[in-house]
Structure formats: structure tokens, C-alpha cells
Amino acid sequence: MRFEITAKDAMGRVGKLQTPHGVVETPALMPVINPNIRFIPPADMKKYGAEILITNSYIIYRSRKLRETALEKGLHGLLGVDIPVMTDSGSFQLMVYGDVEITNSEIVRFQNEIKSDIVTPLDIPTPPDAEYGTAMSDLEETLRREKEAEEIHESYGHDNLLSIPVQGSTHTELRRHSAREANGLNGDVFAIGAVVPLLDSYRFADVAKIVLASKSILTPTKPVHLFGAGHPMIFALFTAMGIDLFDSAAYALFAKDDRYLTPYGTLKLEEIQYFPCSCPVCLNHTPEELRKMNKNERAYLIAEHNLYVSFEEIRRVKQAIKSNELFELVERRIRAHPYLIQAWREIRNHLELLEKHDPSAKKVFFYLGRESVFRPAVKRHQERVMQVEIEKDEIVISSDSGIPADFYLRPVFGVVPAELMESYPAGHAETYDDLEDEAYTVAVEGLKKFMDANRDKKIRLVVDDKWRRYLNEIQN
Amino acid sequence: MRFEITAKDAMGRVGKLQTPHGVVETPALMPVINPNIRFIPPADMKKYGAEILITNSYIIYRSRKLRETALEKGLHGLLGVDIPVMTDSGSFQLMVYGDVEITNSEIVRFQNEIKSDIVTPLDIPTPPDAEYGTAMSDLEETLRREKEAEEIHESYGHDNLLSIPVQGSTHTELRRHSAREANGLNGDVFAIGAVVPLLDSYRFADVAKIVLASKSILTPTKPVHLFGAGHPMIFALFTAMGIDLFDSAAYALFAKDDRYLTPYGTLKLEEIQYFPCSCPVCLNHTPEELRKMNKNERAYLIAEHNLYVSFEEIRRVKQAIKSNELFELVERRIRAHPYLIQAWREIRNHLELLEKHDPSAKKVFFYLGRESVFRPAVKRHQERVMQVEIEKDEIVISSDSGIPADFYLRPVFGVVPAELMESYPAGHAETYDDLEDEAYTVAVEGLKKFMDANRDKKIRLVVDDKWRRYLNEIQN
Ligand SMILES: [Mg+2]
Ligand SMILES: [Mg+2]
Ligand SMILES: [Zn+2]
Ligand SMILES: [Zn+2]
Numbered sequence: 001m002r003f004e005i006t007a008k009d010a011m012g013r014v015g016k017l018q019t020p021h022g023v024v025e026t027p028a029l030m031p032v033i034n035p036n037i038r039f040i041p042p043a044d045m046k047k048y049g050a051e052i053l054i055t056n057s058y059i060i061y062r063s064r065k066l067r068e069t070a071l072e073k074g075l076h077g078l079l080g081v082d083i084p085v086m087t088d089s090g091s092f093q094l095m096v097y098g099d100v101e102i103t104n105s106e107i108v109r110f111q112n113e114i115k116s117d118i119v120t121p122l123d124i125p126t127p128p129d130a131e132y133g134t135a136m137s138d139l140e141e142t143l144r145r146e147k148e149a150e151e152i153h154e155s156y157g158h159d160n161l162l163s164i165p166v167q168g169s170t171h172t173e174l175r176r177h178s179a180r181e182a183n184g185l186n187g188d189v190f191a192i193g194a195v196v197p198l199l200d201s202y203r204f205a206d207v208a209k210i211v212l213a214s215k216s217i218l219t220p221t222k223p224v225h226l227f228g229a230g231h232p233m234i235f236a237l238f239t240a241m242g243i244d245l246f247d248s249a250a251y252a253l254f255a256k257d258d259r260y261l262t263p264y265g266t267l268k269l270e271e272i273q274y275f276p277c278s279c280p281v282c283l284n285h286t287p288e289e290l291r292k293m294n295k296n297e298r299a300y301l302i303a304e305h306n307l308y309v310s311f312e313e314i315r316r317v318k319q320a321i322k323s324n325e326l327f328e329l330v331e332r333r334i335r336a337h338p339y340l341i342q343a344w345r346e347i348r349n350h351l352e353l354l355e356k357h358d359p360s361a362k363k364v365f366f367y368l369g370r371e372s373v374f375r376p377a378v379k380r381h382q383e384r385v386m387q388v389e390i391e392k393d394e395i396v397i398s399s400d401s402g403i404p405a406d407f408y409l410r411p412v413f414g415v416v417p418a419e420l421m422e423s424y425p426a427g428h429a430e431t432y433d434d435l436e437d438e439a440y441t442v443a444v445e446g447l448k449k450f451m452d453a454n455r456d457k458k459i460r461l462v463v464d465d466k467w468r469r470y471l472n473e474i475q476n
Numbered sequence: 477m478r479f480e481i482t483a484k485d486a487m488g489r490v491g492k493l494q495t496p497h498g499v500v501e502t503p504a505l506m507p508v509i510n511p512n513i514r515f516i517p518p519a520d521m522k523k524y525g526a527e528i529l530i531t532n533s534y535i536i537y538r539s540r541k542l543r544e545t546a547l548e549k550g551l552h553g554l555l556g557v558d559i560p561v562m563t564d565s566g567s568f569q570l571m572v573y574g575d576v577e578i579t580n581s582e583i584v585r586f587q588n589e590i591k592s593d594i595v596t597p598l599d600i601p602t603p604p605d606a607e608y609g610t611a612m613s614d615l616e617e618t619l620r621r622e623k624e625a626e627e628i629h630e631s632y633g634h635d636n637l638l639s640i641p642v643q644g645s646t647h648t649e650l651r652r653h654s655a656r657e658a659n660g661l662n663g664d665v666f667a668i669g670a671v672v673p674l675l676d677s678y679r680f681a682d683v684a685k686i687v688l689a690s691k692s693i694l695t696p697t698k699p700v701h702l703f704g705a706g707h708p709m710i711f712a713l714f715t716a717m718g719i720d721l722f723d724s725a726a727y728a729l730f731a732k733d734d735r736y737l738t739p740y741g742t743l744k745l746e747e748i749q750y751f752p753c754s755c756p757v758c759l760n761h762t763p764e765e766l767r768k769m770n771k772n773e774r775a776y777l778i779a780e781h782n783l784y785v786s787f788e789e790i791r792r793v794k795q796a797i798k799s800n801e802l803f804e805l806v807e808r809r810i811r812a813h814p815y816l817i818q819a820w821r822e823i824r825n826h827l828e829l830l831e832k833h834d835p836s837a838k839k840v841f842f843y844l845g846r847e848s849v850f851r852p853a854v855k856r857h858q859e860r861v862m863q864v865e866i867e868k869d870e871i872v873i874s875s876d877s878g879i880p881a882d883f884y885l886r887p888v889f890g891v892v893p894a895e896l897m898e899s900y901p902a903g904h905a906e907t908y909d910d911l912e913d914e915a916y917t918v919a920v921e922g923l924k925k926f927m928d929a930n931r932d933k934k935i936r937l938v939v940d941d942k943w944r945r946y947l948n949e950i951q952n
Contacts, residue, residue: 264805264808267795267799271798271799272795273794273795273798274791274792274794274795274798275791276788276789276791276792276795277754277788278753278754278755278756278784278785278787278788279754279755279759280754280756280759283755283756283784308754308759309754311754312752312753312754313752315750315751315752316750316752318749318750319743319748319749319750319752322747322749322750323743323747328811329740331811332740332808332811332812335804335807335808335811335844335845336808337842337906338842338843338844338906338907338908339906339908341844341845341908342908342909342910345908345910366813366814367814368811368814368817369811369817369845369846370845370912430813430814430815431814432814432815432817432818432821433818434818434821436846436912437913
């Protein structure tokens with residue numbers, strides 16, 4: 001296997017992806033290198049945290065000088081790096097300019113000849129909101145090209161990887177169709193494409209719908225790339241939805257426009273009075289100093305900061321997966337913007353998928369708001385309680401943990417056996433007073449199912465007024 | 477004035493505090509220097525971001541060597557620094573050991589003689605949950621000592637500052653009494669004391685109650701120190717409640733116990749696989765490397781990280797105040813722990829106080845959850861709408877912004893005049909779909925008041941089903 005998953009949380013994974021130029025740990029962020037523009041040297045990217053780069057094979061192909069150097073010295077020789085490099089195919093140019101001067105077959109061959117670590121077919125990046133018919137016929141052409149790419153790629157017999165794009169515009173049924181076809185091909189990486197216009201306009205919920213529709217079909221053993229997603233604000237969210245690879249042109253594009261990335265949004269340099277960061281750039285300069293520099297020097301430093309903060313967030317996400325606190329991190333990070341909250345709530349339409357992937361053994365459960373109710377730990381607990389064998393004929397369920405009872409009633413979790421009051425999740429849950437209605441209604445639903453399943457028992461409920469109010473609602 | 481406020485948001489302020497050794501910008505974090513223990517050199521503290529330090533005059537006084545050096549070279553000479561240094565008095569030792577071998581008069585004189593920038597009386601730090609009678613008699617003694625300290629301090633005629641502690645245990649009426657007395661003294665800084673046991677046990681809501689009770693009385697023109705509060709997780713929250721000075725022994729104490737600070741909680745080194753930080757320590761070492769080091773070297777590096785990340789958070793908070801996004805930052809940061817959410821909700825009991833301090837002109841309003849409803853911008857908008865002069869006899873209020881109307885109905889804000897649909901706050905508000913009930917009920921309350929105030933008009937309400945549900949509730 002080229003991809004080995006070493007840790008999981010929510011739908012996120014930490015994994016190891018093998019490429020000819022070495023192993024990449026995922027979730028990974030691939031800085032975009034423009035081979036035409038001298039900016040941050042590709043060889044410096046390791047310093048910021050990069051384990052893999054991405055560049056555009058079409059740009060290389062179109063320039064005689066770059067093409068000949070790449071064919072002679074290889075892609076890595078051209079860029080002067082020894083770490084893995086993925087190549088895009090010109091699809092982005094196709095989306096922007098509507099046309100490219102190359103065929104799928106040519107660009108797939110070229111990527112193989114210059115020894116790209118991950119090769120991308122020339123898929124059709126149908127923009128969001130395209131008509132269904134357009135999106136479908138674009139997708140049919142994409143699927144044809146993917147099949148062709150697979151054959152050409154295999155004919156080389158190299159050990160490099162093939163990326164299989166998933167297209168379909170904002171039509172989730174087409175994304176699912178694309179994903180189904182992608183599963184049937186001998187690719188190594190899936191790439192969800194053409195979401196950049198959605199990201200640029202903060203339509204995060206639409207991106208979430210596309211990602212979840214695709215993930216609901218895609219073979220979970222292969223890594224998934226969210227093509228064009230590079231803002232640290234969204235890494236936790238989309239990793240928790242099962243994305244393994246991000247790529248960042250943002251670090252450079254934003255920097256050239258004096259925009260400073262943070263995990264909770266973008267700041268304009270002109271409005272920054274204090275750098276909220278401890279990277280070498282931010283510790284050694286004041287915002288005022290940067291504003292006084294010449295544009296190139298300034299852009300370089302902001303780009304460096306943008307890279308540092310992006311890789312910092314990748315590490316934070318990986319750490320959260322390893323310690324099974326990804327839900328908590330996501331529920332914090334989505335407060336960067338209301339549309340991220342909306343995007344995360346799309347997970348409610350895919351709870352079975354989430355439950356399938358989310359590990360059940362964790363240490364803590366911090367209730368951090370309405371979204372916490374949808375974590376699989378809640379449903380799993382309620383199902384587990386249904387399986388508890390009860391020998392007594394009469395049982396006591398109390399909302400007051402201070403009195404002796406067989407079961408206790410807890411917000412979020414519902415019925416908790418006395419002997420599980422010190423166990424994860426209910427016994428390890430931290431909540432607050434004055435919880436959202438949802439925290440009680442989900443508990444009461446669990447209680448109701450529990451009582452239905454134990455109709456043969458005499459159940460005595462000892463509850464306070466707060467609980468009584470929610471109980472009355474379900475009895476009507 | 478020794479304290480000049482340069483920017484405000486929520487109840488937070490950025491200010492400049494003048495001391496004999498220079499101006500300190502607040503909110504400021506004062507690293508605690510233990511004069512007995514060689515750890516991070518006081519002179520290095522500027523590098524991490526410190527503008528002022530705090531040390532313990534009682535520890536200096538008790539050691540003959542330290543005392544003589546301090547009397548000869550001054551406190552700054554003893555520590556080898558030129559930045560401002562505040563001194564504590566031995567109150568902490570009093571709390572821990574129940575007794576100190578010094579009088580209030582002696583220690584106030586000593587602090588003045590060694591030229592401390594901020595002098596602290598030997599107040600009685602009554603622990604939380606003390607009996608009312610004990611807390612009251614302790615407080616009476618504290619007040620007597622504060623009065624004595626004021627007289628002694630003034631007799632020196634130095635231009636250094638005097639801190640006036642606010643005590644009263646968890647009895648908010650005693651804290652208010654203490655605050656009232658503090659206002660009457662000629663002090664320069666207020667210090668809310670004896671909250672460390674509450675912070676250590678994560679009783680953040682109890683700290684919030686004490687802070688808000690004290691702030692509701694304390695003269696707003698003087699800075700307020702939350703004594704013993706040094707975890708970056710709480711800086712945004714308590715700054716937004718009006719705290720200007722924090723002090724951190726945590727950076728060192730936590731480091732010696734292999735605990736790594738982050739703005740969203742503490743991580744144990746043993747569980748860290750990736751450093752979620754870009755400070756020099758975290759960029760240049762792996763967690764595994766640190767684990768293999770000897771204990772002293774490791775503690776030093778973790779302490780350095782702890783300082784970097786703490787000052788980074790201070791800068792983030794200051795930036796949020798300057799850009800009037802402190803509410804947004806707080807609503808993100810409280811998701812570090814459920815008890816912080818609970819603590820922030822204490823603000824609901826002090827909305828008038830909050831409204832008095834929070835500036836009304838801002839750029840953005842991000843709705844990030846239930847807590848956003850309590851921001852003063854909401855109430856102010858609703859009051860402003862009540863003042864709008866309506867010339868027509870018949871008006872249309874629509875929940876659909878796509879149809880022509882005189883007013884529109886918006887979640888959170890309620891009635892919004894058509895001409896304000898592009899203005900802050902309602903017109904600059906970003907929300908999400910499927911908002912909390914509170915977002916609708918607060919809007920409907922506003923609508924109701926608006927309709928009551930305009931009984932003489934004929935009002936046509938054009939609302940969708942979602943709104944109709946909430947409207948029905950208020951009509952019953
Ligand atoms: Mg292959
Ligand atoms: Mg004075
Ligand atoms: Zn930085
Ligand atoms: Zn660090």
C-alpha cells in the first residue's frame with residue numbers, strides 16, 4: 001500500500017504516503033511553486049514545514065527553456081529540490097482561460113517523463129453552479145481522460161503516483177458518480193477539484209457538501225486532496241471531513257496583496273498593529289516596519305509568515321488527531337467565520353459516514369456548543385446503554401448524581417449506568433450550565449428509547465424541574 | 477494621569493501605564509521572577525515580549541544577601557533589568573503558609589526603598605468559599621493595611637505606583653465593598669486578589685463573577701490587575717471583562733512539570749507529537765528531542781515556549797481590541813474549555829456595564845453562537861430603531877430582503893430600516909442558516925417593542941414560516 005493510516009479522529013486521518021522521492025505525512029500542505037516566478041526558493045520550503053510541493057506541468061511544458069531543463073534534469077532538478085513534487089496538468093488554466101494548448105495524453109506523458117511524484121490528468125474543472133447538463137458532459141470527458149491517463153501512466157511502469165480528479169460542479173450526485181468511477185481506476189490519490197471559486201467567495205458549506213458527497217463514495221484507503229484549498233482557517237474543518245492533502249498558492253498570492261494569514265481569518269497588513277504570531281518574521285519585525293519596506297521585500301516576509309502559520313496549523317490538526325481532540329479543535333476553529341459553522345453543520349447529513357470512521361475510544365469530551373451533540377460518541381453511548389443487561393425488576397433513573405440510583409440522567413448523553421459514571425464518554429464529559437436545548441432534547445430522546453426497550457421493568461424517574469420541562473415535551 | 481486608554485472594545489482596553497522605569501502598554505503580562513531561583517534571566521524577558529516584570533519583595537527581604545543587594549543597588553540592579561518591575565508583598569506566602577514574618581508597614585517601606593515601580597500592601601488573601609464572617613474580618617484588616625500603605629507610600633514622595641488589592645473571597649458583595657474602598661484611596665492600580673485557587677480548579681465562572689462585581693465599582697480610569705492569572709487561555713476572556721494586567725508564574729511552574737501552554741489549554745509534553753507553534757523553540761526542536769533532554773534543559777525550553785505563546789496571545793488580544801473584534805476573539809477562545817463558556821456567560825448579568833464601555837462604532841459583526849446575542853450592538857440597534865421617525869401611516873416589514881419594504885426583519889437584530897441594510901451592525905452582520913432560537917427570540921422581542929412604539933401606524937408584516945413560528949410564541 002502506498003498510503004498507510006497511522007491515526008484517526010472524526011473523519012480525519014494521519015497517514016504516510018509513499019512517493020518516489022520519499023514518504024509524506026498527511027494531512028499535508030503542498031506549497032504551490034510557480035516555475036516562472038522567482039519567489040521563495042523551492043529548496044527553502046522544507047524550512048517552513050513542507051514535505052511535498054506542487055507545481056504546474058503545463059507552465060513548464062509551455063516554456064521551451066523550462067521544458068528542456070525538466071526533460072534533461074527532471075522536475076526535481078529543475079526546481080532544485082529532493083522532496084516529493086506533485087504536478088498539476090493545466091486544468092486550472094483551462095478553468096481560467098477556457099482553453100489550453102495541450103492534450104491530456106501529452107501532459108500525462110510529460111509529467112511521467114519529468115518524473116513528477118504525483119501525476120494529474122487534464123480534467124475539466126467545471127465551475128460551481130454549472131447547469132447539470134454541462135457539468136455532466138464535462139464530467140464524461142473528465143472520466144474519459146482519467147481512463148486514458150491511467151493507461152498511459154501504467155505504460156510507463158514508474159513507481160510514481162496518479163491523481164484521479166473528482167469533478168461534477170456543485171451537483172453532489174455528479175460528484176458521487178465521479179467518485180464511484182474514480183474508485184474503479186488504478187489511481188493513488190483522489191483530488192476534489194474546481195472548488196476554488198467557492199472558497200474564494202466563502203461558500204464553505206457548498207464545499208463541505210461536495211467533500212462529504214465525494215467522501216461518502218471514495219475508497220477510504222486512499223488519500224484525498226482538496227485541490228486549491230490553502231487557507232489555514234479551513235484545515236481543521238476539512239481534515240475532519242476526511243481531506244488529507246491541501247495545496248497553498250494562498251501563501252504567495254495573499255502576501256503579494258499585503259494579506260496576512262491566521263487560522264481564524266485573513267488580516268490586511270494595513271490594519272495590523274501587533275503580529276499575533278511567534279514565527280521568525282513576526283518576532284523580528286513590527287507591522288510598521290513591514291509597511292515601510294519596499295513591496296518585494298515585504299511580500300517575501302509576509303509569504304514566509306503565511307507559510308509558517310499554515311504549517312503550524314497543519315501540525316495542530318495532526319496533534320488533535322493523535323490526541324483524539326479533532327472535534328474540539330474543529331468546533332473552535334469554525335468560529336473563525338459564521339460560514340464555517342454552517343459548513344461544519346453539513347456533517348449532520350452524513351452522521352453514519354462520520355460514525356463509521358470516528359474511533360470510539362477517546363479520553364475527553366468537551367461540550368463546546370450545539371455542534372458537540374452530533375459527535376458519534378453521543379449516539380454510540382445511547383446505543384451501548386440499550387445493550388446493558390438489567391437484572392433488577394425495578395430501576396431508578398436520577399438526574400441528581402448525589403442520590404443513589406441505577407442510572408443517571410445526563411445532558412447530551414441521556415441515560416448513564418451508575419457504573420459508567422467515571423468512563424468515557426459520559427463520565428469524562430465536561431459541560432457547562434444553561435446548555436442549549438439540543439443538549440437536553442438529545443438526552444431525552446435517548447431516555448425515551450431506553451424506556452421503550454425496558455418496558456418490562458418498573459422505572460422510577462427522579463428528575464428536577466429543568467428535566468421535567470423537556471420530558472413533558474416528548475410525552476406530548 | 478498615569479494611565480491613558482488608547483483603544484477600547486467590549487470592556488477591554490489598550491492603555492499606556494507610566495512607571496518610573498518607562499511606559500508599559502496594557503493589557504500586559506508580567507512574568508514572575510523568583511529572586512531565589514536562577515531560571516530564565518530577567519534581562520532576557522524583553523526578548524519574549526515582556527514590558528514589565530513582577531517579583532516578590534518578601535522573598536528578597538527575607539534573604540539577607542538579596543535584601544542588602546536590593547537596598548544598595550535597587551530592585552532593578554538586583555535583577556539586572558531596566559524595565560519596570562512590580563513587587564508583591566508576601567500575601568501569597570501568607571495564603572500558603574498562613575503567616576509571614578513581616579508587617580505591612582515594613583514591606584511597604586522596603587518596596588519603596590528598593591524602588592519598586594508598583595508597590596503592593598500586605599493584604600490578606602482570603603481563600604475562595606471562606607465563611608462570610610471570616611472574609612469580612614479579613615477584608616477589614618486588608619482595608620486598614622491599604623490605608624496605612626497609602627500613607628507610607630505617599631510619605632516617600634516617589635513617583636512609583638501603589639497597587640490596591642481587592643479582596644472578599646467569593647462573596648461578590650464584599651468584593652464590591654472592597655472596590656468601593658479602593659476607589660477612595662490614592663492608588664494607581666487595582667489588583668483583584670486570591671483567585672488562584674479558583675483558576676487552578678478551573679472555576680472560571682467564579683472568577684468572572686468576582687471580576688465583574690469588582691469592575692462594576694472600580695473607577696474605570698485605573699488599570700486592573702488579575703493577580704495570579706497567567707494562562708494564555710484566559711487572556712481574551714478576562715481582558716474583555718476589563719482586566720489590564722496579568723502575571724505569569726505559570727510559564728515556569730508549568731515548564732518544570734513538562735506542561736506546554738497553548739491559548740486553548742495545556743498539553744503535556746508526553747502527549748505532544750507535533751508542536752502547534754512557530755516560536756524559536758518549537759521550530760528548532762521536535763517534542764521527541766525535548767523528551768530526551770535532561771530535565772533542566774527541557775524545562776528551560778518549555779518555559780521559553782510558554783513565554784512566547786503567552787505574549788503572542790497578548791498581542792492577539794491587543795490587535796482584536798484595536799480592530800474591534802474582541803467579542804469574536806472571546807467567542808472563539810472560550811471554546812478552549814466548557815467552563816470558559818460558562819464564565820463568559822456571566823456577562824449576561826452585567827449587560828449595562830458592558831454597554832457602558834463597549835464602543836458603538838465597529839466594522840463587522842460575526843455571529844458565532846448564542847453568546848453573540850448579548851453583544852451591546854444588538855441592544856443598541858434595537859434602541860436606535862425605536863428612535864427612527866416614520867412619516868408614512870402605513871409601513872411594510874418583511875423578512876424577505878428581496879421584496880421592497882420599509883423595514884426588514886433580521887435574526888438577532890430584529891427590525892432594520894431599509895436605509896440601514898448596508899450599515900453596521902445589522903447590515904454588516906454575517907450569520908449562518910439554522911441559527912439558535914435565541915437569534916430569533918431576541919429579534920422578535922425587538923419587533924414587538926417596535927410595534928408597540930408605533931401603534932398609531934398600520935404595520936404590514938410579510939414573514940416566512942420560520943418567523944411565523946417565533947411570532948406566534950410572543951403573541952401567546
Ligand atoms: Mg500508480
Ligand atoms: Mg502614587
Ligand atoms: Zn508570523
Ligand atoms: Zn512554541
